Amino acid sequence: MGSEKKAAPKALVAGNWKMNGLKTSGAELAALAGQLKDMADLPCDVLICPPATLLAHFSEAALGSPIQTGAQDCHPEDSGAHTGDISAEMIKDAGAEYVIVGHSERRTDHGETDAVVKAKAEAARRARLTAIICIGETEAERDAGKTLEILTGQLEGSLPEGAKAANTVIAYEPVWAIGTGRTPTTEQVAEVHAHIRARLEKALGAEEGAKVRILYGGSVKPANAAELMAVPHVNGALVGGASLKAADFFGIISAYL
């Protein structure tokens, strides 16, 4: 654990607002920016991924604060006849630095396969965005003892060729923990994150694989953030519900300060 901690990459605390937020929600962004205002050299990166309608507005409003912005999805192609979709280049143009790809809600609601997720991560790289690639097992898969096998398949299927720590983040989000208030035990999180780290080192080489940030997501709250962040190879959090209110999200960020 000692050497792991020494080499640990800078943590990332990311908020995924999902389909929540209107123009008035800028007040939450402003409140969070206010809380982070006097904190020079934050030991973690802070990210908010609002809905696409607010992305440009939030990116502009966050300028001068440590808060970065990201989108929740992108199309695998750079442009074209894809009504309703948004390209990685458009996200970059809106002022964002990150895009979430392969969230379990996209995999379920839109039938996204690992190949689609990989193509989206490649589109993100072309646009010079960092892709947060989400993977996670269902409860039935965990009960069947298939967690590590499922995660290996998702990781290897979704990770683009030549992925680098600078443009890739992995988020482990057990599907059964998202929005349920349930979380895995710290032992279960430790087992999965060590497994993901080993697979990343195999896929990208030991040095690069050690630098990729691996986030935990699924019912992270101020009350459990510190316990989860203390688990080896947990390099941050992907937060849904508790990222919508500045006070709650700051409570989670505080675990990393």
Ligand code: PGA
């Ligand atoms: P949750 O969502 O924090 O509301 O469980 C996490 C996520 O889906 O990213």
